[in-house]
Amino acid sequence: MMKRCTRCILPEDFPNIRFNSDGICNYCLEWDRRWKNFDYGQAKEELKRIFAGAKDRKRRYDCLIPYSGGRDSTYVAYLCKKKYKLNPLLVTFNNCFMSEDALRNILNTVQILNVDHIFCSYRPEDLRSFYRTMLINAGEFCSICTSGINYVRIKYQKLFNIPLVILGTSSRTDEQSPFEVITSHPFYVRKVLLKNGFENGQVAAFLLRRHFEWGVLEKIKAKLLGTDYQEINLPDYVPWNNQDIQDVMEEELGWKTPDKKKDHIDCRFASIKYYLKNKQIPHFIFKQEKYSQLIRDGQITREDALIELNKLLKIENEDPAELKDFLRFFDLKMKDIENREKKSHLNFISKEDLEIKESLISKIASLPWRLYKKLTFY
Numbered sequence: 364m365m366k367r368c369t370r371c372i373l374p375e376d377f378p379n380i381r382f383n384s385d386g387i388c389n390y391c392l393e394w395d396r397r398w399k400n401f402d403y404g405q406a407k408e409e410l411k412r413i414f415a416g417a418k419d420r421k422r423r424y425d426c427l428i429p430y431s432g433g434r435d436s437t438y439v440a441y442l443c444k445k446k447y448k449l450n451p452l453l454v455t456f457n458n459c460f461m462s463e464d465a466l467r468n469i470l471n472t473v474q475i476l477n478v479d480h481i482f483c484s485y486r487p488e489d490l491r492s493f494y495r496t497m498l499i500n501a502g503e504f505c506s507i508c509t510s511g512i513n514y515v516r517i518k519y520q521k522l523f524n525i526p527l528v529i530l531g532t533s534s535r536t537d538e539q540s541p542f543e544v545i546t547s548h549p550f551y552v553r554k555v556l557l558k559n560g561f562e563n564g565q566v567a568a569f570l571l572r573r574h575f576e577w578g579v580l581e582k583i584k585a586k587l588l589g590t591d592y593q594e595i596n597l598p599d600y601v602p603w604n605n606q607d608i609q610d611v612m613e614e615e616l617g618w619k620t621p622d623k624k625k626d627h628i629d630c631r632f633a634s635i636k637y638y639l640k641n642k643q644i645p646h647f648i649f650k651q652e653k654y655s656q657l658i659r660d661g662q663i664t665r666e667d668a669l670i671e672l673n674k675l676l677k678i679e680n681e682d683p684a685e686l687k688d689f690l691r692f693f694d695l696k697m698k699d700i701e702n703r704e705k706k707s708h709l710n711f712i713s714k715e716d717l718e719i720k721e722s723l724i725s726k727i728a729s730l731p732w733r734l735y736k737k738l739t740f741y
């Protein structure tokens with residue numbers, strides 16, 4: 364019998380896990396430090412200040428919302444427009460395999476909220492070969508979606524000079540996989556694509572540098588030209604309860620979820636993500652992270668989570684219903700994804716590489732930046 368945290372359901376073989384004398388894991392304790400005594404009053408004031416700042420810029424749009432058509436991003440769009448009275452631009456990255464539910468929800472939401480929306484497609488042939496390359500060489504494909512979502516958010520923020528980007532991901536309730544399990548870091552994606560025959564220009568056109576990767580000159584230029592922007596995760600400021608969100612959206616947006624237990628309804632191939640991970644790490648269930656977050660947040664009980672987890676463990680080796688469609692879509696054979704060699708992102712990048720690279724970037728970026736700030740503001 365696998366030992367698990369006595370409070371959440373993370374198992375003893377979870378990366379970097381430690382238990383205290385009560386059997387509670389370090390992930391639970393970390394969560395407590397961040398969220399247990401969270402001050403919503405203070406967060407609300409902070410949010411007010413951020414929104415007022417964005418409106419004061421008097422740009423065409425107050426904020427940009429990366430919009431997948433899933434539950435969280437739809438709720439972000441709803442709150443921004445209806446509650447906070449912002450003028451948002453919604454942008455959707457078309458990965459060419461969005462679910463019908465997501466497409467229907469997008470059209471419906473845009474109409475009901477009466478907002479501007481851009482549906483951005485990236486050359487489908489290039490995109491498909493990016494996905495294929497990641498699948499064949501690193502056994503995953505989610506990193507390309509993450510990169511694509513970055514792409515649309517960076518492109519359109521810049522195009523309309525939007526002062527604020529608002530995301531719907533939450534460090535309180537969403538799964539937070541450690542680096543050992545999954546990464547979509549641009550260093551890694553770049554490395555895999557370049558190693559497998561893509562040209563520098565082709566990769567650079569798609570993998571845009573994120574805000575934290577900006578160099579000093581870029582930052583200074585952005586400040587001077589007024590093109591800098593802020594990025595926030597809305598669930599870090601307001602309560603984010605699944606059931607409440609579901610109720611509001613059904614009532615206000617005519618929201619339909621065919622299967623309420625199903626997460627990630629915006630991706631047609633969500634089940635394949637889990638299937639492929641089990642080829643790398645047997646018995647690893649992504650949902651155990653999500654359930655653990657919800658237990659900590661008091662949204663489900665540990666008993667219910669364990670029942671759901673055991674159901675998932677039972678079917679971990681079954682082929683998902685979408686598998687044939689998936690293989691056909693990416694023009695792959697079963698042998699391309701069987702992954703007997705246990706290929707993963709770890710063959711291309713280590714935690715140490717990443718830490719060294721990141722700290723170098725931040726060191727180089729932050730020193731002259733601090734000096735510049737001193738010179739201009741004091």
Ligand SMILES: [Zn+2]
Pocket residue numbers: 368369370371372373387388389390391
């Ligand atoms: Zn725990």
